[in-house]
Amino acid sequence: MNxxxxxxxxxxxxxxxxxxxxxxxxxxxxxxxxxxxxxxxEMIKRLKGMGLVEYKPYxxxxxxxxxxxxxxxxxxxxxxxxxxxxxxxGLPWEALHDEAExxxxxxxxxxxxxxxxxxxxxxxxxxxxPIPDQTGHMAPTYKKSLFSSSVGETVVIKRVVDYKPLLNHxxxxxxxxxxxxxxxxxxxFAKLIKVDxxxxxxxxxxxxxxxxxxxxx
Amino acid sequence: MNxxxxxxxxxxxxxxxxxxxxxxxxxxxxxxxxxxxxxxxEMIKRLKGMGLVEYKPYxxxxxxxxxxxxxxxxxxxxxxxxxxxxxxxGLPWEALHDEAExxxxxxxxxxxxxxxxxxxxxxxxxxxxPIPDQTGHMAPTYKKSLFSSSVGETVVIKRVVDYKPLLNHxxxxxxxxxxxxxxxxxxxFAKLIKVDxxxxxxxxxxxxxxxxxxxxx
DNA sequence: ATAAAAGATAAGGTCTACCTTAATATATGG
DNA sequence: CCATATATTAAGGTAGACCTTATCTTTTAT
Ligand SMILES: [Mn+2]
Ligand SMILES: [Mn+2]
Ligand SMILES: [Mn+2]
Ligand SMILES: [Mn+2]
Numbered sequence: 001m002n003x004x005x006x007x008x009x010x011x012x013x014x015x016x017x018x019x020x021x022x023x024x025x026x027x028x029x030x031x032x033x034x035x036x037x038x039x040x041x042e043m044i045k046r047l048k049g050m051g052l053v054e055y056k057p058y059x060x061x062x063x064x065x066x067x068x069x070x071x072x073x074x075x076x077x078x079x080x081x082x083x084x085x086x087x088x089x090g091l092p093w094e095a096l097h098d099e100a101e102x103x104x105x106x107x108x109x110x111x112x113x114x115x116x117x118x119x120x121x122x123x124x125x126x127x128x129x130p131i132p133d134q135t136g137h138m139a140p141t142y143k144k145s146l147f148s149s150s151v152g153e154t155v156v157i158k159r160v161v162d163y164k165p166l167l168n169h170x171x172x173x174x175x176x177x178x179x180x181x182x183x184x185x186x187x188x189f190a191k192l193i194k195v196d197x198x199x200x201x202x203x204x205x206x207x208x209x210x211x212x213x214x215x216x217x
Numbered sequence: 218m219n220x221x222x223x224x225x226x227x228x229x230x231x232x233x234x235x236x237x238x239x240x241x242x243x244x245x246x247x248x249x250x251x252x253x254x255x256x257x258x259e260m261i262k263r264l265k266g267m268g269l270v271e272y273k274p275y276x277x278x279x280x281x282x283x284x285x286x287x288x289x290x291x292x293x294x295x296x297x298x299x300x301x302x303x304x305x306x307g308l309p310w311e312a313l314h315d316e317a318e319x320x321x322x323x324x325x326x327x328x329x330x331x332x333x334x335x336x337x338x339x340x341x342x343x344x345x346x347p348i349p350d351q352t353g354h355m356a357p358t359y360k361k362s363l364f365s366s367s368v369g370e371t372v373v374i375k376r377v378v379d380y381k382p383l384l385n386h387x388x389x390x391x392x393x394x395x396x397x398x399x400x401x402x403x404x405x406f407a408k409l410i411k412v413d414x415x416x417x418x419x420x421x422x423x424x425x426x427x428x429x430x431x432x433x434x
Numbered sequence: 435a436t437a438a439a440a441g442a443t444a445a446g447g448t449c450t451a452c453c454t455t456a457a458t459a460t461a462t463g464g
Numbered sequence: 465c466c467a468t469a470t471a472t473t474a475a476g477g478t479a480g481a482c483c484t485t486a487t488c489t490t491t492t493a494t
Contacts, residue, residue, distance in 0.1 A: 004451065027471075039452055039468065054462090058460055060483060089331040099328055106323035111316055114306040221481065244441070256482055258442065263480085273443060275490055 003105040006074050006090045007033075008043055009052060010104075013062055013071035023060030069136065076132045077104040079125035080116050086126040087119065093126050093180035103111075112142060127167075128159025128177055128213065129198075144216075147186075147193055147209035155214035165209055173202050220322040223291050224250075225260055226269060227321075229280055230288035234358075240277030250406050286353065293349045294321040296342035298335050304336065310394075341395040344384075345376030345394055345430065361433075364403075364410055364426035371399045371429035373398035383428055390419055397434060 007204055011032060017025040026044060030037045047053040049137070052067035063071055079102040085091040091099065107115070113134070116122075124130055124137040130138035142158040149155050158180045160170060170176070174197070181195040191206035204212075219317050226364055228249060231243040243261060247254045264270045267285035298317040302308040308316065324332070330351070333339075340356040341347055347355035347392040366372050374396045377387060387393070391414070398412040398419070409424035421429075 002450085025471085036453065037471075038454080043451075052457090057473095078404070085328065089328065089335055091328065091331070095327075099325060102323040106319040108316060109303065109304065109309070110312075114308070118306055133466085219480085242441085252481090253483065253486080254441075255443085260481075274443095 004043070005047065005050070005052075006070070006105055007101075008047060008076070008122065009067055009071040011072040012053065012061060013068065013075060016063060018212070023056065023062050023202075026186060029061075053160065067142050072132045072136045073106055073109070077107060077112055079129055079131040080112060080119065080122070081107075082125045083119050083122045083131070084115060087122075092171075094125060094171070095163050097162050097164065104115070124159075126177065127162040128157075142213040142215060144214055144215050145210050146181075146195075146204070146212040147206050149183050149186075149193075149214060150181050151186055154180060154217045156217050157212055158215050159195045159213035163210040163211075169208065170212075173204065173208075173210070174200065175204075176200065219320060220279070221361060222267070222269070223322055224265065224289070224318075225264060226280065226284055226288040227291040227295070229270065229278060230292060240273065240279050242277045246278075266346070269387075277278065282387060289349045289353045290326070291321055292325060294329055296346055296348040297336065297339070298324075298330060299342045299344070300336050301332060302341045304339075309388075311381050311388070313343060314379050314381065341376075342379075343372075343394065344379040346379065359430040361431055363412075363421070363429040363431050364423050364428050366400050366403075366410075366431060366433075368400050368403050371397060371434045373397050373434050374429055375432050376430035378428040378429070383425070386425065387429075390421065392419065392421075392429070393416065 008029070011029060012024050015028060015032075016022070026037055026040045029035075029044075032038045033040070044053065044055055045129070047061075047067070048055050051064060052070065053061045054064055055061045078100045081103040082096040085096050085099055086093065121133075122131055128142060130141055134137040144155075146155065156177060157177055160166065160177065175181075180196055181197045183193065183196040184196050184201070185192075188191070188206075193204050193206065195202050195204065195207045225246070228246060229241050232245060233239070243254055243257045246252075246261075250257070261270065261272055264278075264284070265272050268281060268288065270278045271281055272278045283417045295317045297312040298320040302313050302316055303310065338350075339348055345359060347358055350353040361372075363372065363374070373390060374394055376395065379382065383388075392398075396414055398414045400410065401413050402409075402411040402420070404410070410421050410423065410426045412419050412421065421430075
């Protein structure tokens with residue numbers, strides 16, 4: 001298990017969590033990684049040879065139990081490092097991902113468990129994604145989007161998509177995890193939602209509001 | 218600068234610190250890394266091409282200023298991670314090196330500086346090696362060996378060679394960094410030294426005592 | 435001075451993880 | 465039902481970082 005293999009497993013895992021029980025298309029992986037489809041194909045064959053994925057031509061790829069177990073370890077390491085970088089070193093949320101992307105491959109399970117304990121066994125990373133425990137179990141994923149909320153509702157931001165341009169945009173809008181907002185207006189034609197955060201009026205496009213997940217307060 | 222290149226620079230740096238202004242022999246690198254001399258030769262050529270080392274056939278290799286600067290960054294990262302792993306996660310000193318060997322390559326300078334501050338800008342790692350600051354300056358290296366001490370002297374252990382079998386042996390002898398010991402007896406024929414630590418009698422071979430560095434108390 | 439030891443170089447090989455160009459197979463929607 | 469879009473496979477290439485086998489050069493110690 002080297003960084004390249006690990007990153008493939010993690011990516012496949014993340015795609016699988018989006019659209020449950022779907023095969024992941026090689027083309028999607030190619031696009032996401034910025035590699036050619038041929039390279040993806042080669043690696044998929046290697047992963048298959050290692051018993052980490054199941055592959056059906058023209059359908060796509062899917063993790064085996066063994067592959068999923070490995071992927072979960074990586075997801076776990078990634079999110080634990082994010083918590084460390086944020087909580088202990090004070091890195092802003094848009095910087096966490098890239099750093100964790102490297103650290104996740106550089107740590108033994110023994111050190112990871114100690115780090116996890118040191119951080120107080122956090123259940124979520126600083127983007128609101130659940131952190132699997134040693135057995136692979138994790139807290140629920142917030143699935144209700146801000147845009148799906150109704151006018152008058154008061155909600156709390158609990159998860160955002162971990163994508164740097166989005167996080168930078170949220171910084172500009174002055175929106176952070178655990179912020180409480182009240183839906184003032186929702187215009188499905190203009191594709192906008194207006195919310196109130198502590199007396200501050202914030203206007204958010206539908207596209208952005210669909211990448212923000214909330215709980216009703 | 219990738220992990221392989223970084224590890225070569227660090228190794229050359231460490232050999233250079235031992236025997237000042239000496240060229241490092243490719244054979245020594247080969248032995249230490251466990252690679253063939255041919256492989257070392259190839260890599261040395263690459264390092265030379267990158268302007269990181271100066272190489273004289275039959276004499277050896279030496280870091281350029283550029284190479285030394287890079288090497289120092291790695292030494293710094295390595296030792297800072299060791300402090301983290303020991304002080305915050307409680308890893309025993311014999312486990313620090315292997316873990317730091319991976320983490321040192323996985324961290325940006327920005328994160329490293331934050332980590333350094335988080336740890337309280339330590340001057341020494343947990344084996345007593347000085348940690349260079351951002352400019353490359355560092356506290357002095359302890360150079361007086363335990364075996365060179367005289368009977369009757371009371372000394373404090375300030376540095377040990379970071380070599381796992383040695384550290385395990387010191388654990389068995391119940392010797393740690395900052396322990397205070399008094400030299401009871403030194404037998405240059407039997408190649409032994411006997412010390413008292415808090416009423417406990419500890420017998421140490423010359424070879425081992427020469428890998429332990431002390432200050433006079 | 436010279437032979438043995440130490441060190442360097444040459445040539446060819448492997449494996450990983452990427453790439454390009456080109457051919458081929460499948461899916462599907464009009 | 466078949467054309468076009470989508471997906472796959474083939475073939476060959478590169479660069480890094482290792483390897484082995486073999487030859488050649490320099491140093492050094494007697
Ligand atoms: Mn990664
Ligand atoms: Mn995250
Ligand atoms: Mn290393
Ligand atoms: Mn150390």
